[in-house]
Amino acid sequence: MTKDIFAKCDLEEVRQVQAGGIYPFFRPIESTIGSSVVSRGKKCVMIGSNNYLGLTHHPRVMEAAKAAIDHFGTGCTGSRFLNGNLSIHEELEVELAKFLGKESALVFATGFFANQGSISTLVGRNDVIYSDRENHASIVEGTRLALGDTLKFRHNDMVDLERVLKMTREKYQGAIIIADGVFSMSGDILNLPRTAELAKEYNCRLYVDDAHALGVLGPMGQGTEAHFGMSNSVDLVMGTFSKSFASIGGVIAGPHDVVDYIKHKARAFMFSAAMPPAGVATVLECLKVIREEPQHLSNLWKNARFMQKELNAMGWNTLNSQTPIIPLLIGDEMVALAFAQKLYEAGVFATPVARPAVPEGCALIRTSYMASHTQQELQYALDVLEKLGKEFGILGNSSRQDELAVIARHHFGVKSSAPELESAFAL
Ligand code: PMP
Numbered sequence: 560m561t562k563d564i565f566a567k568c569d570l571e572e573v574r575q576v577q578a579g580g581i582y583p584f585f586r587p588i589e590s591t592i593g594s595s596v597v598s599r600g601k602k603c604v605m606i607g608s609n610n611y612l613g614l615t616h617h618p619r620v621m622e623a624a625k626a627a628i629d630h631f632g633t634g635c636t637g638s639r640f641l642n643g644n645l646s647i648h649e650e651l652e653v654e655l656a657k658f659l660g661k662e663s664a665l666v667f668a669t670g671f672f673a674n675q676g677s678i679s680t681l682v683g684r685n686d687v688i689y690s691d692r693e694n695h696a697s698i699v700e701g702t703r704l705a706l707g708d709t710l711k712f713r714h715n716d717m718v719d720l721e722r723v724l725k726m727t728r729e730k731y732q733g734a735i736i737i738a739d740g741v742f743s744m745s746g747d748i749l750n751l752p753r754t755a756e757l758a759k760e761y762n763c764r765l766y767v768d769d770a771h772a773l774g775v776l777g778p779m780g781q782g783t784e785a786h787f788g789m790s791n792s793v794d795l796v797m798g799t800f801s802k803s804f805a806s807i808g809g810v811i812a813g814p815h816d817v818v819d820y821i822k823h824k825a826r827a828f829m830f831s832a833a834m835p836p837a838g839v840a841t842v843l844e845c846l847k848v849i850r851e852e853p854q855h856l857s858n859l860w861k862n863a864r865f866m867q868k869e870l871n872a873m874g875w876n877t878l879n880s881q882t883p884i885i886p887l888l889i890g891d892e893m894v895a896l897a898f899a900q901k902l903y904e905a906g907v908f909a910t911p912v913a914r915p916a917v918p919e920g921c922a923l924i925r926t927s928y929m930a931s932h933t934q935q936e937l938q939y940a941l942d943v944l945e946k947l948g949k950e951f952g953i954l955g956n957s958s959r960q961d962e963l964a965v966i967a968r969h970h971f972g973v974k975s976s977a978p979e980l981e982s983a984f985a986l
Contacts (some may be wrong), residue, residue, distance in 0.1 A: 581896040583910050584902070592616055594931045596908060604936045606926045607909040609802035610853040611883055612774050612845070613931025620844045627840030635833035643833035651839050652810075654846050658781055660790050660799070661812035665822050668831050670770055670799025671697040673809030675889075676827030677797065678737065678766070679704035680820070686733035691715065691721060692751075695768055707731070714742070714972055717753040724761040727919045734763040735794075740772035742784030744912050744925060746877075746884030747969055748776070751783055755792040764794040774803020775883060780849050780856050800834075805848075806841040808834040857881055858930035862937060866928050869941050874954045876963040878923075879973050886912070886923040887944070888963050889953065895922035898951055905943045920971045956976055 561563040574581045592598045593616045596605050614620050636641030648666055667673040678701025682688055686707035693714040702709040710727055713719040726978060736758050738749050758765040769782040773922055777785025784793050795813040800806040863883035870877055876888040889895040895911040913922045948954035967973040
């Protein structure tokens with residue numbers, strides 16, 4: 560029996576949520592200064608952004624973007640492979656390779672493309688990918704396009720990774736372990752010391768997506784390797800400019816020959832137009848600002864530590880996050896949507912995370928903090944979160960909190976603390 564291919568496009572669940580007035584996505588933002596925004600005419604504190612260093616509105620960064628438009632125009636109108644390769648793309652690659660401590664770097668139009676293009680290009684028919692279950696969707700996309708197999712291991716669970724390696728490694732030729740450096744929903748930090756050991760022991764290459772670690776972890780924001788003081792433990796570092804680097808675009812960095820191979824084979828790189836000039840200049844200036852103005856990194860951590868302490872003290876289950884991404888575990892999906900709507904109405908902008916990004920019954924509100932948040936903004940967000948947390952029966956309700964602790968343990972592998980990594984987190 561044939562069927563109209565459009566028949567599936569009814570989005571019933573979405574329509575129900577919209578009709579219920581709790582649809583939390585695509586909220587229009589009319590103006591922004593980064594740490595706060597105006598949406599539907601109302602000022603909100605923004606605690607749902609990845610603008611960790613707050614550099615989208617840094618005067619030097621904005622000037623550099625404007626100057627690039629004056630010099631190069633607004634777009635490259637073609638792939639770098641053909642007519643769109645600007646001198647500043649190459650300058651940016653040199654600077655990024657230095658920043659990341661790698662031989663070479665290659666800049667893509669988005670981070671999504673960097674993952675999709677690099678992974679699908681490198682992994683051939685007889686190769687295997689070992690992929691953390693919580694890896695970002697763009698990694699999943701790359702693994703789906705790759706000709707080799709993908710085997711998943713439990714999130715950040717080194718015993719499970721070793722179990723899978725032991726059972727399967729011999730069946731394949733090349734192998735690569737892929738994981739986020741900082742996981743985008745839970746805010747977890749990859750257990751790099753053990754992952755790197757296992758990669759060596761089982762003759763695998765190691766690929767780390769540092770989208771949420773660049774500008775955030777390490778003494779200068781160079782990411783997960785720097786955080787653990789383990790330079791050269793990761794073979795390929797992937798990053799994005801859509802977070803701390805206040806722009807859009809992505810990067811893969813590693814050995815020269817490998818990066819050059821990706822440059823000449825990855826279709827997501829070759830057959831898509833280049834990052835626009837203003838975007839490139841923004842990242843170049845961010846790199847200078849990061850070097851010359853360390854106060855942004857220290858403010859970020861001051862704010863993140865403050866929020867971790869206050870939210871945990873209030874009774875929120877934050878999945879023991881150790882980064883500026885601080886999830887607030889809610890559990891039921893509809894409750895999370897309703898909670899996010901109330902937050903928005905009270906002037907706090909954060910979005911819920913539900914299936915498929917997290918397992919069913921594990922919905923959360925993903926909050927994240929930036930260097931440019933003022934104490935007043937953070938206190939306002941805390942007051943609203945406390946008031947709504949009580950109204951929704953999440954805070955001040957020990958049986959609910961016990962239930963959430965069970966969800967955190969079972970679905971996110973959260974122990975009450977992670978002493979083995981504690982020293983590495985100290986900044
Ligand atoms: N990796 C991770 C971990 C991410 O969070 C994101 C963006 N949300 C990407 C890759 C994709 O980056 P981009 O936004 O530059 O496409």
